[in-house]
Amino acid sequence: MKIGFIGLGNMGAPMALNLLKNGHSLQAFDLSEAALRKLADAGAAACASPKAAAADVELVVTMLPAAAHVRGVLTDEQGVLAGIAPGVTIVDSSTIDPASVQAFAKLAAARGNAFVDAPVSGGTGGAAAGTLTFMVGANETLFADVEPVLRAMGKNIVHCGDTGMGQVAKICNNLLLGITMTGVAEAMSLGATLGIDPKVLAGIINTSTGRCWSSDTYNPYPGIVDTAPASRGYTGGFGADLMLKDLGLAVDAARSAKQPIFLGALAQQLYQAMSAGGQGGLDFSAIISLYRSRASQ
Amino acid sequence: MKIGFIGLGNMGAPMALNLLKNGHSLQAFDLSEAALRKLADAGAAACASPKAAAADVELVVTMLPAAAHVRGVLTDEQGVLAGIAPGVTIVDSSTIDPASVQAFAKLAAARGNAFVDAPVSGGTGGAAAGTLTFMVGANETLFADVEPVLRAMGKNIVHCGDTGMGQVAKICNNLLLGITMTGVAEAMSLGATLGIDPKVLAGIINTSTGRCWSSDTYNPYPGIVDTAPASRGYTGGFGADLMLKDLGLAVDAARSAKQPIFLGALAQQLYQAMSAGGQGGLDFSAIISLYRSRASQ
Amino acid sequence: MKIGFIGLGNMGAPMALNLLKNGHSLQAFDLSEAALRKLADAGAAACASPKAAAADVELVVTMLPAAAHVRGVLTDEQGVLAGIAPGVTIVDSSTIDPASVQAFAKLAAARGNAFVDAPVSGGTGGAAAGTLTFMVGANETLFADVEPVLRAMGKNIVHCGDTGMGQVAKICNNLLLGITMTGVAEAMSLGATLGIDPKVLAGIINTSTGRCWSSDTYNPYPGIVDTAPASRGYTGGFGADLMLKDLGLAVDAARSAKQPIFLGALAQQLYQAMSAGGQGGLDFSAIISLYRSRASQ
């Protein structure tokens, strides 16, 4: 299939490479010439604008940092909507707010194009390995159309409901993730301070009602899970500033829905404190540093 | 073994019955004559005081509502310490603060008695079925001594470390449980408000990084987990007022340890609001009512 | 002076009327024809667009609900920037985020126009009486220019610093106001529950270190301050949904500045709960209902 691909950053570049590897032909665009050249070297056609990348393709994929970038890429004079043929679907894998998805879908529909939200989880590792999870918001027909293409980049392609529901799923999951990780940080720190062996405590939690992914797979306390960032200085993994961004999306979505999220809003502030302290580049499990290292600061 | 058993409430009574069933002989005491008579009918010797129940036994087990009751049962004129023989171990299965455990262990040691903390999880159902989990704080020798007796009442007998660490394990697990349950309530409510099918959302969370016991086994949103209290009007299960009590113990322990627990303290207030609203008798997963039913109140 | 005035809502209309009363000549615009006609009846020239209202005037004043409206009014094809003469200053009295102010100032500067932020406090009462407080962000020269015009609509014209600082002042004050009001609600509710006479408690607070405007002038407990909304069913005053909007601006500004505001974020969620409960139209001091009426709900 001939695909237009816009956004060749840490996530987008390996995703585009996987499309190439799976036999698709690509028209690519990125603001960074270096990123664009790298993909051209791998066989993609380098384009001068989103408009050019979207011309004469069967599908457009975008992977951008935030809603403002998606808006620009779509609506600028040299944007996707200026070049795309009617009937061609746009799949946006950026993580953005559901309200923007609805707005973009409306803009696209006015030109005769469908807009599918398909944010991912799995990080740069999953993007490179082609094992991402895609959370897709689309009607049944559209989902059936895009699913085979997404399978070239991911392992789990989950249909979350209609337009926007892919973002809702991702935002709600990451809201809960930010809360459980901070909760595990509190429970492990309190236990350690009170004298229990952290490994014993983690063992009890993991076979009891406190059990969660943040405890049994990604425990923030050093030395509990060998493969977790906590056991290698909180490097790699899912950056705290990305968690902060996602909690911000959750708080914004909650605001527009007038739905209070007390713990989520507090977790956002805690991640903000972590980021303000210069640690936003660490893995998000390093939130435990707010609880553990104070006395020694 | 001849055992003194003090505290025949909703939890204590079935625990004592299981000891009888397993061939132990019991000297029982409770302030309620009805509770006492019921156990006497089952074969226990009814005693007039904790002192009497502790006389000439090989082990004493206490199961009481709070630390103040344990203190009274131990130190009153007609208390356990006035009747117990030196060398006999006291196992306290109440859920109390670790500092009180240390204090009681010191009082017991002064009389030549060991004091073991062994709080349980599993609820009244687990107490009746003999499938409780015991979280035990004791040195290796003591643990080996009491473990066979506890096995008559429970399935998992977990050695958590030295004196007090049973309580630490329980408090930290339940702190995390209160946080994850409230977090799931927020994520599910936000998702539902934003329009995603709650079953789809739960399915995504349960196979993703938000996964936790509160989501996959005990989801607070009605209709997600058939066996969860949410699917039967929040009856049965683990009462919200008990969760409120345990969060209070966590906040107190954190205070004495000067260990901040931001989310835990906020969860405590949310459970307090729920209790103040007259819903403290419901299952603790009904915390979701703070998020869902406001508009219709 | 000939002034273009855009935005004739609950606040804008009385402000515009005061400009007329003080001898200024007005070119007015509003999307609502009724609002526009009302001002025309009072002597203003009714215009067909912001562009028309801004043509041939010496100053433009805008009073709009949110940043998105200001952006539209400025940049639409029929917007202010399409009609305004170079050198004419735009004074925006809307309450919006400081980052948008900077963006709008940049857009205006590109056309040779200055942009001054001048949000107000004082409510519709103050707008009608001409006793508003204006918090002005502008350099010294610009402040001197606009101050006489603002004086026709307000009593206190406060110079808060350069562009954007008017909004910063308003946002920070209202952040603190949301926190102190909620704090007074907590202290008064706790005291009343514990049995102290609320009037006695308020008297002690007001002469002690807890003293604040929310306690001595606008106490949320009924019957303490005769002139406060609490003594007339929480009607009139400053609406809870407006406080919710301002807390949202504070949380957003804090996010962009990576500055944690723990209590502010929690207050936002509490106002969100109040609004979700259908009480967003009441005065913001009705936040005390979250604390007081639960048991009787």
Added chain:
Amino acid sequence: MKIGFIGLGNMGAPMALNLLKNGHSLQAFDLSEAALRKLADAGAAACASPKAAAADVELVVTMLPAAAHVRGVLTDEQGVLAGIAPGVTIVDSSTIDPASVQAFAKLAAARGNAFVDAPVSGGTGGAAAGTLTFMVGANETLFADVEPVLRAMGKNIVHCGDTGMGQVAKICNNLLLGITMTGVAEAMSLGATLGIDPKVLAGIINTSTGRCWSSDTYNPYPGIVDTAPASRGYTGGFGADLMLKDLGLAVDAARSAKQPIFLGALAQQLYQAMSAGGQGGLDFSAIISLYRSRASQ
């Protein structure tokens, strides 16, 4: 009047000296011999126990760190209740929880003694100068009896209601104080980060709806109020650990009353974080350090 005085710490010693200066005769006790000797040098009779200090006096005053100490001083074998004559009133100026006050009043009543709670504000400076504020819980008759004695140690003697209401008043005021101070810290920090001159911001707040004692008299931002601890390195004043203790009393009282206090519980955790960071000895306005110095830590 002949008075028994127990507790000669930083607060108690200068209070006792003021009683001596006002012509009262004192029987004093403290666990510290040095403290006791110092008061004996000033003219008090040094006693060997609370019992001895309470013998043959017309009034007993106690000033102790926490409820546990008051209980001990009252009920120990060598305690006040063992030595005091029937009909003599006990005035406790310690800051403790209202529930303990009720319990102590009951114990005293059983011996024929009245128990009055009279916690103070004003710090060690006020204690030395005799300008303390006393918040008194007592019936009308008792209040009239003790008021003249308290006037020897304080300037404002406030009748807060019946037994326990002195503590309720102090706890509620200090709960609000902890919230407003943290709120001012948030508003000032956010404003400064966003670029407004902190003096200008404080000036606006102090003449607007955010006005409070924590802002206009004791502003936590350095350089705003010359006489505030913030302008002398946060030394002197009211220690953060004392605020932490009082917020703990508020949270405990709220728990027993099932009254949620969301902001208060969060403020407690913030003060706990400050204390855990080794800054509990600073003035409580140094809570602003949680907001300002992160990036530079």
